[in-house]
Amino acid sequence: MSFTEIKGGVCSAKGFAATSVAANIKYKDRTDMAMIFSEAPCTCAGTFTTNVVKAACVQWDQKIVDSGKPMHAVVVNSGIANACTGQEGFDACEATAKAVEEALNVPYDSVAVASTGVIGMQLPVDKLVNGVRQMSKTLECSDDAGTKAAKAIMTTDTIHKEVAVTFQIAGCDITLGGMSKGSGMIHPNMCTMLGFLTTDLNIEKQLMQEALREVVKDTFNMITVDGDTSTNDSLILMANGLAGNAMITEKNADYETFKEALFYVCRYLARKMAGDGEGASKLFEAKVVNAKSKDDARTLSRAIVGSNLSKAAIYGCDANFGRFLCAMGYSGAQFDQNDVELYFESVNGRLKVFDKGTPIVFDEDEALKIMKADEVTVFVDMHEGRANATAWGCDLTYDYVKINADYRS
Amino acid sequence: MSFTEIKGGVCSAKGFAATSVAANIKYKDRTDMAMIFSEAPCTCAGTFTTNVVKAACVQWDQKIVDSGKPMHAVVVNSGIANACTGQEGFDACEATAKAVEEALNVPYDSVAVASTGVIGMQLPVDKLVNGVRQMSKTLECSDDAGTKAAKAIMTTDTIHKEVAVTFQIAGCDITLGGMSKGSGMIHPNMCTMLGFLTTDLNIEKQLMQEALREVVKDTFNMITVDGDTSTNDSLILMANGLAGNAMITEKNADYETFKEALFYVCRYLARKMAGDGEGASKLFEAKVVNAKSKDDARTLSRAIVGSNLSKAAIYGCDANFGRFLCAMGYSGAQFDQNDVELYFESVNGRLKVFDKGTPIVFDEDEALKIMKADEVTVFVDMHEGRANATAWGCDLTYDYVKINADYRS
Numbered sequence: 001m002s003f004t005e006i007k008g009g010v011c012s013a014k015g016f017a018a019t020s021v022a023a024n025i026k027y028k029d030r031t032d033m034a035m036i037f038s039e040a041p042c043t044c045a046g047t048f049t050t051n052v053v054k055a056a057c058v059q060w061d062q063k064i065v066d067s068g069k070p071m072h073a074v075v076v077n078s079g080i081a082n083a084c085t086g087q088e089g090f091d092a093c094e095a096t097a098k099a100v101e102e103a104l105n106v107p108y109d110s111v112a113v114a115s116t117g118v119i120g121m122q123l124p125v126d127k128l129v130n131g132v133r134q135m136s137k138t139l140e141c142s143d144d145a146g147t148k149a150a151k152a153i154m155t156t157d158t159i160h161k162e163v164a165v166t167f168q169i170a171g172c173d174i175t176l177g178g179m180s181k182g183s184g185m186i187h188p189n190m191c192t193m194l195g196f197l198t199t200d201l202n203i204e205k206q207l208m209q210e211a212l213r214e215v216v217k218d219t220f221n222m223i224t225v226d227g228d229t230s231t232n233d234s235l236i237l238m239a240n241g242l243a244g245n246a247m248i249t250e251k252n253a254d255y256e257t258f259k260e261a262l263f264y265v266c267r268y269l270a271r272k273m274a275g276d277g278e279g280a281s282k283l284f285e286a287k288v289v290n291a292k293s294k295d296d297a298r299t300l301s302r303a304i305v306g307s308n309l310s311k312a313a314i315y316g317c318d319a320n321f322g323r324f325l326c327a328m329g330y331s332g333a334q335f336d337q338n339d340v341e342l343y344f345e346s347v348n349g350r351l352k353v354f355d356k357g358t359p360i361v362f363d364e365d366e367a368l369k370i371m372k373a374d375e376v377t378v379f380v381d382m383h384e385g386r387a388n389a390t391a392w393g394c395d396l397t398y399d400y401v402k403i404n405a406d407y408r409s
Numbered sequence: 410m411s412f413t414e415i416k417g418g419v420c421s422a423k424g425f426a427a428t429s430v431a432a433n434i435k436y437k438d439r440t441d442m443a444m445i446f447s448e449a450p451c452t453c454a455g456t457f458t459t460n461v462v463k464a465a466c467v468q469w470d471q472k473i474v475d476s477g478k479p480m481h482a483v484v485v486n487s488g489i490a491n492a493c494t495g496q497e498g499f500d501a502c503e504a505t506a507k508a509v510e511e512a513l514n515v516p517y518d519s520v521a522v523a524s525t526g527v528i529g530m531q532l533p534v535d536k537l538v539n540g541v542r543q544m545s546k547t548l549e550c551s552d553d554a555g556t557k558a559a560k561a562i563m564t565t566d567t568i569h570k571e572v573a574v575t576f577q578i579a580g581c582d583i584t585l586g587g588m589s590k591g592s593g594m595i596h597p598n599m600c601t602m603l604g605f606l607t608t609d610l611n612i613e614k615q616l617m618q619e620a621l622r623e624v625v626k627d628t629f630n631m632i633t634v635d636g637d638t639s640t641n642d643s644l645i646l647m648a649n650g651l652a653g654n655a656m657i658t659e660k661n662a663d664y665e666t667f668k669e670a671l672f673y674v675c676r677y678l679a680r681k682m683a684g685d686g687e688g689a690s691k692l693f694e695a696k697v698v699n700a701k702s703k704d705d706a707r708t709l710s711r712a713i714v715g716s717n718l719s720k721a722a723i724y725g726c727d728a729n730f731g732r733f734l735c736a737m738g739y740s741g742a743q744f745d746q747n748d749v750e751l752y753f754e755s756v757n758g759r760l761k762v763f764d765k766g767t768p769i770v771f772d773e774d775e776a777l778k779i780m781k782a783d784e785v786t787v788f789v790d791m792h793e794g795r796a797n798a799t800a801w802g803c804d805l806t807y808d809y810v811k812i813n814a815d816y817r818s
Binding site: 053054083086087121122318322323325328329333337358396401 | 527640721727763768805
């Protein structure tokens, strides 16, 4: 590893400040708005939901990322998603961005906005604007401010998610940090949550966008909680170049170093989100090896962690391997069940349960011991090629139903 | 309507007998095997799971249907699915069919077999064969025998499903009846359950197969319980011609009369299965009208009833319409949210909640009243074309998790 994990998040890289506020948008007794700000202009990259029904803020941010103009800030609110809100929704994005322009003297079209929460409800614009005004006075370059921002963007999340790493490029110390939220309405299709990454690296925009897109495929796009791809999924990466390295303009060793660090940060946040899925009691991982193609490996592993029946079996610590094979079978990938080996794995052991078309009689007590761990892996050797992939999800519990049967109230 | 619903099921048509037995395959205190038998040879048609991992019995039956040879019997067991069972699984199919040949003097390759239950466990062949021997002595042409057969094939079903209709073709009285089972591992992709239909109609094989395939698209393939397409889904239609009509050999008015009756029977059984989904407390219907194409209409309506978040909202009687729009958005169909109108409907009323891109402020008490009905419909007018489709599912409840977290034991 050419990087080191450090304590921190979105404020770890040079020149990034953050803050949060209780704006009373929908939640009554907690912070519900956050801002990330860089006075130095940032090169930005982003990936967004593939859902046809895109929230107003997603359309707003895509325009900024596509424009090639610099980004200075991201304003996020939790509680209301600003999706399915028509013209009024777009007006809310603009009002928020203009409030930042007024308070912090950066162009309004350099301000990204992001929302998460209930769909189909209008944002209270006055509260948003007031929130921005208050936040513009409390920006801080500190770990504490970053953590508070990560907490303000949570909805049904039970833990906040942040991480940071440092690495060296041509003698310069580079820092990359990030935060994310996401717990329900999570399903691989870019990127099933809100994520914000900041770095002081100096790198060309197109190259950064390419790195982000590639890394997302094997990290954020490999998690699922409930199969529901949100209207609001957004991942934004801001790079202000303050580390002082010569700009990376080609896919050299420096680029690879950055990409490796980016992969680590994205994978860290993605796994945290999967394990904190709504109502989840454990992290459920599927590793598929020796598939015919990378696409097949991804499809198969995601189908396993995405199946309600598999998820319920994981919750019940039931080594009911047929459900995992069934999910692989309807995933869309083609394979021969007579090639497949399937194992259950955890810190408590490893057990082969299916061997090339035939079930293996196994010791139920041993299986139960393995399944009872906090993180359970289904390991599948396809024996049909050389492509591997890993997907992450969580179990399906009573609490998932409870949380979602009455989400609005 | 050119047909009449009558009391009955698989024994209603002339010349069909049925029976059941407690063979002790996995369940201990109930019947778990059923047989349908026609001494007169039957033209047969079938549709089967699209899952790559097909149970041994599915492969067995497909061969019979494809061969063009007549069918005489179907033997069904519940408890063990005979999927992911390798060569031993195929041997079990053959042994079952040969037991029928021996006991009832029909060729073993005229005997279909079907199984439902746990995947990855071997069937006890001796118990199967004993079951067949006992059943061959108790075949009966009675409604009661049909009902008992419908009960023997249940797994987590809470009610048995059967229906029959009569209609006239060229002065002949024709009867069509059927039974089905299915509660979990149900998702549209042909046909997500076991279903057996019998008729005394005289019709050409290819024409019957075509009618079945078309009808299935808008009936069995439009239901979902949990998004998991089973390894064992099978729908078999047997026609022994004993009604004495001149063989239907073209798509004339008689063919349409038959297809209409077939549609009714399939829709009836499909709806019953959706409403009896594992743990379900209500039937959840999605009607999509004025979509660009039939495929789009089907895709959109299935996405709505397939979404965990939508299903949880239906359980919670929460008119959280954003979840339904979100599901439509990731379904794969292309549309503009600014064209869409969305309503909630039930016997208790009808409420518009989303109007061409903009949410409507609605009365929550009225919404709650509508949502509290036993059958709730989400009605969506796409305003983009003229194609319609309806899909059926159920709510997601604590009991779904309970049933599936410990299914094997």
